[in-house]
Amino acid sequence: MAAARRSPRLKDVAEAAGVHISTASRALNERTAALLNPQTLERVRETADGLGYRVNGMARALKTRRSLSIGMVVPDITNPFFPPTVRGAEDVLDRAGYSLLLSSTDNDLGKARRQVAAMLESQVDGLLLAMALRDDPLVNELRSGNAPLVLVNRTIDRGGVSAVVPDDFHGALEAAEHLYSLGHRRLAFVGGPLATSNGARRRASFDQTVARLGLKEVAALEAVAFDEDAGYATAQDLLTRHPRVTGVVAGNDLLAIGIIAAAAERGIACPQDISVVGFNDMLLAGRLQPPLTTIRIPQYDVGARAAELLMSLVDDPDRNPETVLISGELVIRGSTAAPRAAD
Amino acid sequence: MAAARRSPRLKDVAEAAGVHISTASRALNERTAALLNPQTLERVRETADGLGYRVNGMARALKTRRSLSIGMVVPDITNPFFPPTVRGAEDVLDRAGYSLLLSSTDNDLGKARRQVAAMLESQVDGLLLAMALRDDPLVNELRSGNAPLVLVNRTIDRGGVSAVVPDDFHGALEAAEHLYSLGHRRLAFVGGPLATSNGARRRASFDQTVARLGLKEVAALEAVAFDEDAGYATAQDLLTRHPRVTGVVAGNDLLAIGIIAAAAERGIACPQDISVVGFNDMLLAGRLQPPLTTIRIPQYDVGARAAELLMSLVDDPDRNPETVLISGELVIRGSTAAPRAAD
DNA sequence: TTGAAAGCGCTAACAT
DNA sequence: ATGTTAGCGCTTTCAA
Numbered sequence: 132m133a134a135a136r137r138s139p140r141l142k143d144v145a146e147a148a149g150v151h152i153s154t155a156s157r158a159l160n161e162r163t164a165a166l167l168n169p170q171t172l173e174r175v176r177e178t179a180d181g182l183g184y185r186v187n188g189m190a191r192a193l194k195t196r197r198s199l200s201i202g203m204v205v206p207d208i209t210n211p212f213f214p215p216t217v218r219g220a221e222d223v224l225d226r227a228g229y230s231l232l233l234s235s236t237d238n239d240l241g242k243a244r245r246q247v248a249a250m251l252e253s254q255v256d257g258l259l260l261a262m263a264l265r266d267d268p269l270v271n272e273l274r275s276g277n278a279p280l281v282l283v284n285r286t287i288d289r290g291g292v293s294a295v296v297p298d299d300f301h302g303a304l305e306a307a308e309h310l311y312s313l314g315h316r317r318l319a320f321v322g323g324p325l326a327t328s329n330g331a332r333r334r335a336s337f338d339q340t341v342a343r344l345g346l347k348e349v350a351a352l353e354a355v356a357f358d359e360d361a362g363y364a365t366a367q368d369l370l371t372r373h374p375r376v377t378g379v380v381a382g383n384d385l386l387a388i389g390i391i392a393a394a395a396e397r398g399i400a401c402p403q404d405i406s407v408v409g410f411n412d413m414l415l416a417g418r419l420q421p422p423l424t425t426i427r428i429p430q431y432d433v434g435a436r437a438a439e440l441l442m443s444l445v446d447d448p449d450r451n452p453e454t455v456l457i458s459g460e461l462v463i464r465g466s467t468a469a470p471r472a473a474d
Numbered sequence: 475m476a477a478a479r480r481s482p483r484l485k486d487v488a489e490a491a492g493v494h495i496s497t498a499s500r501a502l503n504e505r506t507a508a509l510l511n512p513q514t515l516e517r518v519r520e521t522a523d524g525l526g527y528r529v530n531g532m533a534r535a536l537k538t539r540r541s542l543s544i545g546m547v548v549p550d551i552t553n554p555f556f557p558p559t560v561r562g563a564e565d566v567l568d569r570a571g572y573s574l575l576l577s578s579t580d581n582d583l584g585k586a587r588r589q590v591a592a593m594l595e596s597q598v599d600g601l602l603l604a605m606a607l608r609d610d611p612l613v614n615e616l617r618s619g620n621a622p623l624v625l626v627n628r629t630i631d632r633g634g635v636s637a638v639v640p641d642d643f644h645g646a647l648e649a650a651e652h653l654y655s656l657g658h659r660r661l662a663f664v665g666g667p668l669a670t671s672n673g674a675r676r677r678a679s680f681d682q683t684v685a686r687l688g689l690k691e692v693a694a695l696e697a698v699a700f701d702e703d704a705g706y707a708t709a710q711d712l713l714t715r716h717p718r719v720t721g722v723v724a725g726n727d728l729l730a731i732g733i734i735a736a737a738a739e740r741g742i743a744c745p746q747d748i749s750v751v752g753f754n755d756m757l758l759a760g761r762l763q764p765p766l767t768t769i770r771i772p773q774y775d776v777g778a779r780a781a782e783l784l785m786s787l788v789d790d791p792d793r794n795p796e797t798v799l800i801s802g803e804l805v806i807r808g809s810t811a812a813p814r815a816a817d
Numbered sequence: 818t819t820g821a822a823a824g825c826g827c828t829a830a831c832a833t
Numbered sequence: 834a835t836g837t838t839a840g841c842g843c844t845t846t847c848a849a
Contacts, residue, residue: 188596190826193532233576252531420763533842
């Protein structure tokens with residue numbers, strides 16, 4: 132068994148096939164293959180296969196200034212929202228011939244900066260950013276840079292950057308109305324950080340909807356993160372200060388779980404004593420105890436649309452920024468019910 | 475506002491700083507910076523910062539033959555097992571200065587081949603493969619290639635390749651013994667594809683354990699995939715043919731969920747009528763209805779250890795292949811209970 | 818301590 | 834239809 136030798140390069144293929152290196156290059160490139168004599172073409176390709184030739188993408192990228200890779204930055208791939216989103220992006224990019232460079236930032240600006248820098252150094256052709264704050268220094272730096280950019284799931288206030296985001300406004304509205312229509316009159320909101328677009332928009336929508344329904348809002352609290360622990364902690368606060376609340380709109384499903392857990396700990400059962408609506412309809416939301424009533428956001432589509440938008444931006448960098456709103460729909464399950472008669 | 479110009483290259487920095495390009499290169503490289511006059515060093519670095527210089531990773535990689543990127547291939551990032559695993563790998567790689575190229579194959583060999591080819595073309599310095607079959611053509615091709623390789627979660631029968639896998643044998647043993655100790659005597663196994671190492675090993679362990687306990691195995695079925703649908707379908711079969719089974723060891727948590735759903739549909743309640751043990755302890759497993767009793771595998775560690783192993787292989791390609799077994803532990807929750815007295 | 822020059826592997830404009 | 838040549842942006846050996 133021969134030792135693994137250095138992999139063959141284009142020159143080796145050319146010599147083995149008895150043609151010039153540029154001819155070999157043309158033969159191995161879809162776009163230029165047509166220029167060649169069919170027999171030469173065939174011969175070069177066979178030789179390449181025989182040698183196990185594989186083009187060196189770095190050399191090609193250096194020359195063509197296209198790496199055929201895209202960088203995607205998420206807060207945490209471990210948050211159930213992101214795997215389907217990443218998968219959607221991946222599928223679209225794959226079909227377009229692009230690879231995906233992925234990293235998690237834990238909402239740490241320094242880390243995000245370093246990771247984006249590394250992506251830019253590796254010459255990604257575009258960036259999918261899912262960690263934006265409403266006023267995000269990193270996004271601001273990047274928007275004036277050369278790499279096409281699409282924001283995912285969250286966007287910035289000032290606009291001017293392409294983004295694919297859920298319809299936060301309509302979603303939170305539906306959630307509040309659902310509780311209202313079940314008979315709930317004492318509603319609260321436990322949302323994510325107001326520094327994020329979806330934290331702020333869902334909150335604003337809740338406030339407006341409650342006012343429009345003629346209710347007096349019990350409370351609207353801001354959890355420090357979109358996760359279970361933050362939901363739990365914030366709900367402790369809520370339930371201590373407003374024990375009579377019967378319906379809660381949560382900023383997302385993870386927060387909802389934390390809220391339900393905090394309630395349960397105080398003997399407040401969901402949905403008997405309190406109804407909670409989540410947001411996203413993450414994986415397994417319907418199999419939880421209780422099954423979550425939630426606003427379903429097609430997470431795969433969010434990623435896929437973002438990747439499509441990015442691809443069109445890569446093809447035409449002068450294209451105007453565009454924001455795509457992905458609509459959600461209410462999915463009624465077991466975490467909401469009519470309030471007790473006594474209420 | 476100035477239009478975005480071409481990004482500066484090393485030559486621009488050198489000229490602006492009034493030094494030769496090679497001096498600029500030395501200044502911007504940790505390893506060679508010590509060679510320079512401190513003042514020159516400082517001057518070059520400031521100039522580089524001022525220009526917003528960013529090294530072109532492709533050019534560097536072309537020269538150094540190191541891309542500082544690693545490719546990771548998983549069956550589906552949407553399967554809850556993988557996000558923590560990917561995250562573990564990502565964290566280790568990030569610390570080592572590497573980026574992660576990720577792709578999902580849907581257990582499709584052709585797709586996997588194309589994606590690995592793309593990664594190899596982009597000159598990844600190593601590969602993390604989480605989709606191996608026990609006899610995997612792609613792994614066989616790759617093992618003789620130049621890129622260091624570490625198998626994740628699943629390994630191949632013939633060995634000779636580094637791998638980080640859960641302790642399937644011990645895990646399935648604990649699961650079966652747990653059911654036995656609760657009083658169950660009619661046990662079945664619903665596992666994943668036998669073509670995978672964890673499908674086969676968990677099954678073998680179950681068989682042996684049941685025999686050792688002196689029980690007659692009710693059935694051992696092979697689901698077509700490690701997912702909920704396959705669990706549901708396989709459980710239909712199981713419950714039709716063996717309605718008296720009281721304890722089931724599932725190949726993983728998703729299969730367990732499908733099994734429980736199929737049972738519920740027939741009026742067989744978990745854990746009252748049937749006990750089910752999962753495998754992995756995926757995210758939210760404890761919040762499901764019922765909360766899953768399962769074998770907890772530290773998924774993050776699987777990915778982290780694999781990345782560490784790969785890094786050491788990158789540093790020393792002649793290092794001997796090594797298999798790391800990650801142990802699991804039984805986590806008892808609500809999907810298992812003593813069988814009904816009548817049994 | 819710095820400069821000169823070659824070359825990583827490839828593509829593409831130009832020449833034939 | 835194919836060959837010639839320059840050069841993408843960088844690192845590194847060699848020389849001074």
